[in-house]
Amino acid sequence: MFEDYDIVIGLEVHAELKTKTKVFCSCKNEFGSEPNSNCCPVCVGLPGALPVLNKKAVELTIKAGHTIGSSISPIAVFERKNYFYPDLAKAYQISQLERPICVGGSITLDSGKVIRINRIHLEEDAGKLVHKNDKIGTLIDYNRGGVPLIEMVTEPDISSAEEAVEFLMKYRSNLVFGDIADCKMEQGGMRCDVNLSVKKKGSSVLGTRTEMKNLNSFKMVQRAIEFEARRQVEEIEAGKTIVQETRKWDDNRGRSFAMRSKEEAQDYRYFPDPDILSVEISEDVVNSIKKTLPELSHQKKLRYIEELGLPAYDAKILTSEKYICEYFEKVLDKVKNPKIVSNWVMTEVLAKCKEQAVESLEEVISVKNLAYIINAVQDKEITRINGKELFEDACYSEFDAEEEAKSRGMVVKMSDQDLEKFIGEVMEENRSAVADYKDNPVKVENFFIGSLMKKTQGKANVEKARPIIHELLERSVR
Numbered sequence: 001m002f003e004d005y006d007i008v009i010g011l012e013v014h015a016e017l018k019t020k021t022k023v024f025c026s027c028k029n030e031f032g033s034e035p036n037s038n039c040c041p042v043c044v045g046l047p048g049a050l051p052v053l054n055k056k057a058v059e060l061t062i063k064a065g066h067t068i069g070s071s072i073s074p075i076a077v078f079e080r081k082n083y084f085y086p087d088l089a090k091a092y093q094i095s096q097l098e099r100p101i102c103v104g105g106s107i108t109l110d111s112g113k114v115i116r117i118n119r120i121h122l123e124e125d126a127g128k129l130v131h132k133n134d135k136i137g138t139l140i141d142y143n144r145g146g147v148p149l150i151e152m153v154t155e156p157d158i159s160s161a162e163e164a165v166e167f168l169m170k171y172r173s174n175l176v177f178g179d180i181a182d183c184k185m186e187q188g189g190m191r192c193d194v195n196l197s198v199k200k201k202g203s204s205v206l207g208t209r210t211e212m213k214n215l216n217s218f219k220m221v222q223r224a225i226e227f228e229a230r231r232q233v234e235e236i237e238a239g240k241t242i243v244q245e246t247r248k249w250d251d252n253r254g255r256s257f258a259m260r261s262k263e264e265a266q267d268y269r270y271f272p273d274p275d276i277l278s279v280e281i282s283e284d285v286v287n288s289i290k291k292t293l294p295e296l297s298h299q300k301k302l303r304y305i306e307e308l309g310l311p312a313y314d315a316k317i318l319t320s321e322k323y324i325c326e327y328f329e330k331v332l333d334k335v336k337n338p339k340i341v342s343n344w345v346m347t348e349v350l351a352k353c354k355e356q357a358v359e360s361l362e363e364v365i366s367v368k369n370l371a372y373i374i375n376a377v378q379d380k381e382i383t384r385i386n387g388k389e390l391f392e393d394a395c396y397s398e399f400d401a402e403e404e405a406k407s408r409g410m411v412v413k414m415s416d417q418d419l420e421k422f423i424g425e426v427m428e429e430n431r432s433a434v435a436d437y438k439d440n441p442v443k444v445e446n447f448f449i450g451s452l453m454k455k456t457q458g459k460a461n462v463e464k465a466r467p468i469i470h471e472l473l474e475r476s477v478r
């Protein structure tokens, strides 16, 4: 019966901007400080305190709009969204309704499907309720209150959990690569609300939608959508009607629960905040901010394929996180072979990463050490096995790989004379093979390469040895 229905999904995504201070006061925008230590009369809403708009927050909102091709409003108006909740001391949130900073835009999925974006507006975050045990009850930390938040709203163009997750990953990567927001989902730096309804396949009549709020991992979004779509279809098939409501997703129990009836914009009694003047945004400002936008993930991915010649698979993994491609590019500065660097980063360095959460791959192994190991293995200064051993020991360690390779006696720089001497020896020891060269040139040449590697325990440089062996064999048949 599920195949008879289409799923219609719209997303609202909140992301905390990467500013030094809060959006309407000069308190620090910092995660993890002592509770209620980054607060002042403005952000806890004491009577008479006046907000002052943070210019940087407006700039970052415009930058976010540029990543998705929004048009930027020439004027931005801030409004009060009135509601009471203990984490919102002044009983209203400063937000934007009628004149958001960014209007329109889109993100294209890998399938080519375009997901339209309605808007991005700037608002302030609320404080955080910390639920303790029965004795203590619930505590409030206002440090988060007044942290600048952008809310991005999509059109209802998404039709599956997979599309929703892909869209979110692309939007998140824009914000992270654009240096706009860190989007640390585990810290609440990015939260997602899902609006979902179902309708009979092909029908143009939309079903009644429900909303699930504050989903803070992609896995949670995926599970919540799958559950809610199924629940709505089952209700309809059982002859019941869907109630428009806000539902709470319980990730531990893997199901959603009715929380409250869904509120509409008019319930909040929005009105322009008399304490904040509307902001004019000139075209010059819009254009100069556009110039500060760095290369985004999807642009990097394309460049890695087209300019560096990497396979699409490698390019996708290397550009999946900003900290991966930053590291990759630093190593590539020192090792001029993209595919070899990519192999080391993807198979060795990232594998180490899974064992321990890191913010930068430099924490795993320094760029200097990895570059030395790759170059030394490539140049046959150390064997592949020794290279691997050095890599293992250099991970999460302080030592200098080059020094260590020397002190462990791993460095074997074979002189050209030594190389020729070894080649002479293997040819002397295999005279019958030399005689066979006329009939089987390729096979015999490879045989001698193999014999040389065996004799030198893999230390000979093949690129150097091959032309010498070739010349000697050619001479033998002249």
Ligand SMILES: [Zn+2]
Binding pocket: 022, 025, 026, 027, 038, 039, 040, 041, 042, 043, 044, 146
């Ligand atoms: Zn403050």
